Amino acid sequence: MNAGTVLVTGALGGMGEATTRRLAARHPHLLLTDRDEDRLLAARRQVRELGARCDVVVGDLADAGSVDRIGELVGTHGGLRALIHTAAVSPSMTDWKTLLTVDLLGTIRLLDSVYPHTGPGSVAVCFASLAAHMGRPVPAPVAAELAGPLDETIVDRIAAAVDTEPSTGMAYIWAKSAVVTLCERLAGAWGRRGARIVSLSPGLIDTPMGRLELAENEQKKTQLEVTPLRGDVAGRHPDLPGRTDDIAAAVDFLCSADASFLNGTDLRVDGGFIGVWRHELGRDPGVRPTVG
DSSP states (O other): OOOSEEEEETTTSHHHHHHHHHHHTTOSEEEEEESOHHHHHHHHHHHHHTTOEEEEEEOOTTOHHHHHHHHHHHHHTTSEEEEEEOOOOOTTTSOHHHHHIIIIIHHHHHHHHHGGGOOTTOEEEEEOOGGGGSOOOOOHHHHHHHTSOOSTTHHHHHHHHOSSOOOHHHHHHHHHHHHHHHHHHTHHHHHTTTOEEEEEEEOSBOSHHHHHHHHHOHHHHHHHHHOSSOTTSTTOOSSSOBOHHHHHHHHHHHTSGGGTTOOSOEEEESTTHHHHHHHTSOOSTTOOOOOO
C-alpha cells in the first residue's frame, strides 16, 4: 500500500482533530493544514508525541495559491497516501458565495492539486453532509450548472444562473450535494490509478461548528428530534449525539485495506437520521412512508 503522506484539511476542527489523532497511530507521516499557525504548531507537537512525523502548512481553501502549495508539499513528501478533507464553512459562518467558494470550489481545487500525486493505495475522503441526502429541490438553472463541469468556473456560473441571492443554507445544500457527485465522477479516473475517492456525510456531531449550527439553525433541532440514536444511548451528548470519534473510526476504515473496493460512494454516519427521514416521515421525493 502507498506509504506517502496523510493530508488532513481542517485539522483544527473537531472532526479533523479526532481523525488526526487516530491516523497518527497508524501512518508514519501526516501533513496538517488549517488557518491558525500557532494552533497548527501545537497540533504538530501532539502528533509527533504520538510517534508520527508531522508537517503543517497554513492554508485557506478560498485561495487557489494556498491549495497549490498544499499539493506541492504532498508531492515533496512521497505522494498521497490519504486525503482527509474536513475543511469547510457552515451556513452560520459566512455569506453564500464564500460558502460555495470554500466548500465546493475549494474541494475541486484540492482534488485537482493532489491527483497528480496519487497511485495504488491512495484514497481521498471528502466530507459532505446529510444536506446532500434530504431531497431538497435544486432550482433547474443551478441543477444544470452542477450537472456541467465542476471546475474553476462553477461559482461564477451558479451566481449568473440565480435570479435572487440564495440563503447560505441553500448554498450549503448545493455545495455538499456537488461534493458527493464530484466523488462519484472522479471514481473512474482515480480507480484507473489504483486509487479510491469517497465522500462521508456526518450527522449531528458534537463539535464547535455543530454547536454553532444547533444554536443558529432551527432545522438542526428538527434533525435532533428525527435522529433515533440519541443522547441516552452509549453516553452520547443529548443535543449532538454523534461523537468525533465516530467520524474518526469511519475515516480510519475508509482509508484501510478493508475498504479497498469502496470507490465513488458516500458513507452516511448519521445515527439513522436519513432512514427515518425517508421511510418513516416520507420526506424524500419518490419515497413513501413505511406502513406498520
